[in-house]
Amino acid sequence: MKQVGILGAGPAGCACAYFLQETCSVTLIDASSPLRTILPTGGGRCNLAHAEYDFRELTKFYPRGEKFLLSVFSRFSTCDTLVFFETLGIKTYTQSDNRIFPISNSSKDVRDTFLNKLKGVKIKQEKGLQIESGEKIKLITDKNTYYFDTLVIAIGGHAGYEILKKSGIKIITPYPSLVGLTTQENLKSLAGVSVQNCVSNGEIGDILFTQKGISGPIIYKISSIKARDNSPYSLSIDLYPDNIDLQSLMNQNPHKQINNLLSELLPKRLTDYILTSLKLNTDTKCHLIKGRQRDEILNAIHNFTVTVTGTTPDGEVVTAGGVDLNEINPKTMESKKIKNLYFIGEVIDVDGFCGGFNLQNCWSTAFVAAQSINL
Ligand SMILES: Cc1cc2nc3c(=O)[nH]c(=O)nc-3n(C[C@H](O)[C@H](O)[C@H](O)COP(=O)(O)OP(=O)(O)OC[C@H]3O[C@@H](n4cnc5c(N)ncnc54)[C@H](O)[C@@H]3O)c2cc1C
Numbered sequence: 001m002k003q004v005g006i007l008g009a010g011p012a013g014c015a016c017a018y019f020l021q022e023t024c025s026v027t028l029i030d031a032s033s034p035l036r037t038i039l040p041t042g043g044g045r046c047n048l049a050h051a052e053y054d055f056r057e058l059t060k061f062y063p064r065g066e067k068f069l070l071s072v073f074s075r076f077s078t079c080d081t082l083v084f085f086e087t088l089g090i091k092t093y094t095q096s097d098n099r100i101f102p103i104s105n106s107s108k109d110v111r112d113t114f115l116n117k118l119k120g121v122k123i124k125q126e127k128g129l130q131i132e133s134g135e136k137i138k139l140i141t142d143k144n145t146y147y148f149d150t151l152v153i154a155i156g157g158h159a160g161y162e163i164l165k166k167s168g169i170k171i172i173t174p175y176p177s178l179v180g181l182t183t184q185e186n187l188k189s190l191a192g193v194s195v196q197n198c199v200s201n202g203e204i205g206d207i208l209f210t211q212k213g214i215s216g217p218i219i220y221k222i223s224s225i226k227a228r229d230n231s232p233y234s235l236s237i238d239l240y241p242d243n244i245d246l247q248s249l250m251n252q253n254p255h256k257q258i259n260n261l262l263s264e265l266l267p268k269r270l271t272d273y274i275l276t277s278l279k280l281n282t283d284t285k286c287h288l289i290k291g292r293q294r295d296e297i298l299n300a301i302h303n304f305t306v307t308v309t310g311t312t313p314d315g316e317v318v319t320a321g322g323v324d325l326n327e328i329n330p331k332t333m334e335s336k337k338i339k340n341l342y343f344i345g346e347v348i349d350v351d352g353f354c355g356g357f358n359l360q361n362c363w364s365t366a367f368v369a370a371q372s373i374n375l
Pocket of ligand 1: 007048155159
């Protein structure tokens with residue numbers, strides 16, 4: 001039997017172990033406990049895939065890796081993921097926004113059921129330290145030295161890439177993606193305020209103000225699109241994309257305070273912030289607001305501009321960067337430089353938006369690698 005080592009027992013490593021356990025002798029090695037990283041996914045519910053059944057369309061949800069994934073997804077895509085989970089004994093359902101979850105709505109349940117199906121796999125809690133190529137691939141851990149016919153690297157994007165760099169594997173500089181953003185402007189007074197259906201960068205979604213800046217679904221997406229942009233950069237947000245006829249509203253309510261009028265459109269703390277930053281008294285009566293001030297208010301609402309200075313570790317936090325795709329054969333996931341060395345999951349320079357795409361990358365690349373190893 002082929003001796004296969006898999007370094008990293010996250011979703012990618014465990015899926016690969018599952019696909020190989022009948023045909024190979026599989027040793028799954030992780031510095032921590034297996035499938036620990038699946039627990040926080042989907043807010044504890046595990047958004048395991050996205051109901052996009054055209055594999056070409058599916059690749060469009062990956063700001064990095066779109067072209068590479070064409071071949072991968074042509075072999076294993078959303079439908080195959082559903083069959084895979086069915087085989088594991090995990091029933092799934094699709095939410096109205098096309099995100100797919102286990103019926104149990106529990107990542108813990110997914111982890112436990114999945115691990116129960118890895119009966120044919122030797123699981124070791126050891127930290128991989130060094131990889132050496134040769135007729136057999138040598139893996140040195142903190143406890144053992146192994147010689148494998150094939151080694152699959154599935155260490156994700158968060159552990160650092162030192163072990164790979166030491167073996168001469170090219171790493172594209174990693175940046176956090178699907179995260180909150182810090183801003184130069186002090187938005188502390190807005191912490192906890194959320195606004196629905198904002199528009200920015202051609203995207204629509206909800207924004208949440210935090211102690212350090214901005215967060216929420218639209219911001220996660222923008223953080224992904226701009227993951228490799230140098231900060232600081234300027235970001236304009238339309239907080240109220242519908243037309244606002246502010247003059248008519250003020251004419252109809254001449255004795256109303258402008259902050260009270262605006263708070264019918266947006267959260268009051270936000271309109272107070274806007275008025276204060278325009279150096280307007282929040283309690284100014286509407287009939288005293290001049291035309292220029294009205295335009296400034298409208299501009300501040302439709303073109304709320306912040307200077308992004310960095311990222312905060314909230315959100316899905318995936319890594320934009322990793323093993324250079326030019327060094328991997330997308331038909332097999334094998335290294336082009338080191339024979340019998342494979343890369344799967346988030347460790348490669350592929351990342352998707354929120355919605356189940358990052359786990360889909362794990363299942364699909366794991367399957368393609370396993371199929372090639374089985375040949
Ligand atoms: C809060 C949060 C929520 C998320 N929600 C979703 C979601 O709902 N849907 C979705 O699609 N994606 C989600 N993601 C992203 C998804 O979890 C990751 O893309 C996915 O876990 C990557 O899987 P992986 O197996 O490639 O790597 P990982 O899950 O990172 O697993 C890598 C494993 O390798 C081990 N390891 C690392 N280095 C070594 C070493 N040197 N020696 C031994 N072991 C090592 C680690 O201990 C770890 O267990 C979320 C991410 C986060 C942080």
